[in-house]
Amino acid sequence: MAEIVSFRKDNNNSGEGALVLRQLSDGILRLTLNNPPANALNISVMETLMGELQGAADDKDVRIVVIASTGNVFSAGHDLKELTAHRADEDDGVAFFEETFALAADLMLEISRLPKPVIAEIDGLATAAGCQLVASCDLAICTDTSTFCTPGVNIGLFCSTPAVAVSRAAHRKQAMEMLLTGETIDASTAKDFGLVNRIVPKQYLTQVVSKYASVIASKSPEALRIGKEAFYKQLEMPVAEAYDYAASVMVDGMLTGDAQEGIGAFLGKRTPEWKGE
Structure with missing residues (x-):
């Protein structure tokens, strides 16, 4: 800290x-x-x-x-x-x-x-x-x-x-x-x-x-971190550039452990256990 x-x-x-x-x-x-x-x-x-x-x-x-x-x-x-x-x-x-x-x-x-x-x-x-x-x-x-x-x-x-x-x-x-x-x-x-x-x-x-x-x-801390940063960055971009940037953020997000856990939990109908990674 x-x-x-x-x-x-x-x-x-x-x-x-x-x-x-x-x-x-x-x-x-x-x-x-x-x-x-x-x-x-x-x-x-x-x-x-x-x-x-x-x-x-x-x-x-x-x-x-x-x-x-x-x-x-x-x-x-x-x-x-x-x-x-x-x-x-x-x-x-x-x-x-x-x-x-x-x-x-x-x-x-x-x-x-x-x-x-x-x-x-x-x-x-x-x-x-x-x-x-x-x-x-x-x-x-x-x-x-x-x-x-x-x-x-x-x-x-x-x-x-x-x-x-x-x-x-x-x-x-x-x-x-x-x-x-x-x-x-x-x-x-x-x-x-x-x-x-x-x-x-x-x-x-x-x-x-x-x-x-x-x-x-209660949400994934990693998703919140990535999402908040992306939200403020895309606000300052032209729309097309914002979509390109947001798409790349989505790809990176899919590769996180929390996304894998969250999607798996959703499909398996269970509560996700976030690791913050």
Whole structure:
């Protein structure tokens, strides 16, 4: 397993003090943002989350990742107070701004490149880079009271990096509507736009997400790894090229031990035993 970087809000080692809470059960790794009140994605939070994801990549005990949050805000995005404080730096904050936005980009790419599915579990507001985080996950399930926005234009700063993920999750014109107006949309609108998969009552959120996660975790880990990588790669290709690439992936997939086991189990009417190879 890759080394997991652990940052704390204080010097103790209690779970309650962790910026990202970690819980692993039945192959489901739950990473919970714990930076109240806004769960801002400051440098420490992003580094901690990045470390956890990197550790999960090679951990055979992890089959799927859920990103959730504590409190009433899923994430308010970047920490504006932290960013503003660095305007006093000799370079007017340029180096720190570059570090922050580059780290955010690396974090979002880490999610899409992770060889395991990632589900966003949203209860509350997801704004700016918080909305970017939602859009970067493979699946997103939210409560009926959750809200979403990319409000950079309201403070004179267009949400350019959130736009990368949002424009790939939502339909183009709806993404531009969010980015140009900065207005908050409700859960139903977010589903219509394509930002979330399902909306559930608050009391059932964790239950529904856990059900989805359990179903996915029961599948071949090798098939999930190959399939997720291929899905994102083919999206960037012309259709003909995408079919050629996908066909080659199917051939490689047929040669895996899990495909042989899965097809044999299907034909033999038995439950497959995945080896992850």
